[in-house]
Amino acid sequence: MQSELFKRLVMVVAAAAVTTAQKPLLAAKSPVSDVRIECNSNDIVVSIFTSSAFNGMIYPKGLSKNSTCMTEYSSITAPVKYRLPLRSCNTMSLEEDQDIEYFNTIVVQPHRKLVTNQGRGFHIRCKYQTREKAVNANFDVSDELPQLREGASQLGTTPLTATAPMPTCTMRIYSNTVDKTVAENVKIGDPLTLDISIDEQDIYGLKAVDCIVRDGLGWGEQPLINSEGCPVDYEIMGPFNYSETKNSAKVNFQAHKFPYTASVYYQCNVRLCLKHTGGCDDVPPVCEDGTNLRRRRRAVENATVTDLETDDEPVIEVFHGLYVNEGEELPEDDPNGPLSRDDLDEDDILCISPRTFAIAIAIVGLLLMIAVVVAIMVIISRRRRRKEASAAGSSIYSGPYTNTAYSHSS
Incomplete structure (x- = not known):
């Protein structure tokens, strides 16, 4: 739809x-x-x-x-x-x-x-x-609601049509709620605030339901808030906090993303309820295990009474997209965590780019290979010289030679 x-x-x-x-x-x-x-x-x-x-x-x-x-x-x-x-x-x-x-x-x-x-x-x-748009809401007016029976021609059930301008509904995700800075590029774990609001008026209130986060590629999505306005997974996103006028709802959460893309899209359905008819009585919802306890109890108590909150209540779909980049950091109280720049002396700080580091590693490896080759060549050369020197100093006969067969004495 x-x-x-x-x-x-x-x-x-x-x-x-x-x-x-x-x-x-x-x-x-x-x-x-x-x-x-x-x-x-x-x-x-x-x-x-x-x-x-x-x-x-x-x-x-x-x-x-x-x-x-x-x-x-x-x-x-x-x-x-x-x-x-x-x-x-x-x-x-x-x-x-x-x-x-x-x-x-x-x-x-x-x-x-x-x-x-x-x-x-x-x-x-x-x-x-x-642009503004009018919305029609039909009621059944009876003796039980005398405040809505003004102008009725007769007692009993009288159809009444209330026409009011449709309020403008917006969703924004703030990285800083004080300065109202809209989040565009954030990192995983950054604190964010999802804010849904309608124009300030006294007729309509809002209820955020069916919130999901999608990857924008059609590959994956994760439910955040169910059809009753209760969180699906409190570790990802908790319940909305509604204003007293029920014209706005906010929830704080930490930035997250899908592993294969940086873009994430948040989408919610906003149900508009009529304040003066009690249609906003279950806002905010009382949630337990993803179930709105107040809505379930009210449905049991009023099982025989015509509920003014029908399925025809206006629903507005809002969404917001942003980029989430990966950035992993250890907790501040982790003793094994990295030292900050303020904890280091100026002489200890050395910044090397990955490309320069890779080139340096390659050069050092090449020098080590050359040194090993030279060392092997020197060892081989020394062994060869020793063998040559040993061969040149050796003889079959050494020392004085005397032939006793030709010797004589006078």
Whole structure:
């Protein structure tokens, strides 16, 4: 079912062109002659015009390997159309006032297997504007609710239709709640705050349900909050803390990610409840083992009474995406942990890049091999000299020789 959030989005620019930052990327060798984009409620359609039939691939930047977001084309005539989803494939959003801007960078490679210098990157942006929308809520008004029976023509059950503007609902993830800094690039374990809020008014309250985190590639997702508004795994995310007016809900958690991608997408359904009819009485929910105890008890007690909180209550789908990078650090109280820079003397600090370290190791290894070869050659040379000297100093006969057969005395 298409989310209410995107039903409320109105495209500011009907047909947006490539931004000025993209124009220098169109080099003479590039087969791309023009790029046009179409901003839809669920995706961005990128039309690429080429000088000849296109044989290549198009993918978001950083997702060229084993990615469901990469599309291959074979002998496609212009225009080549590529669909870029708004809620995955590294597409991120930036919300300002009443505007939401979605942006991404796609790479057009004119070869299906190789990355060549003819490949070009294009920055894609679509801007949307939210607008107010009326919502109708139907009630059954009887003698049990005299405060809602004003203007009724007769006693008994009288249908009443309440019309109120739909409040704007937003989800933001803050890395600093004091400065209201929206998280964009964080590390694993960084403290974050997920904030869901609606406009300040006295009619509607909110309840966050069905929250999940997805990888943006369609490969994996993890439930966070179930359909009753209770946490699924307290180690990942705890319960929401609601404001007194029930117009906002916050939860603190630590940044996490999937092992194969840096982009994560958080998505929640926001149920709007009517405050003056008691529809928000179970907010916040009392949870135990993933079950809303208050809602279950209320359902038993009011089994014979018409529940004003029907399945037709408005539901708004909100989401937020960010990048989470890997960064492992030992606890501060770990005695075996690494020393900080302040704990070291200036003479003890030596910074070597990995490339320089690898080159140094290779040079040292080569010198050791040369030294071993030289040592072997010296040993062989000494042994050879000893053998030659021994052969030159030896003889069959040594000492004076006298022939007694020819000797005579006078």
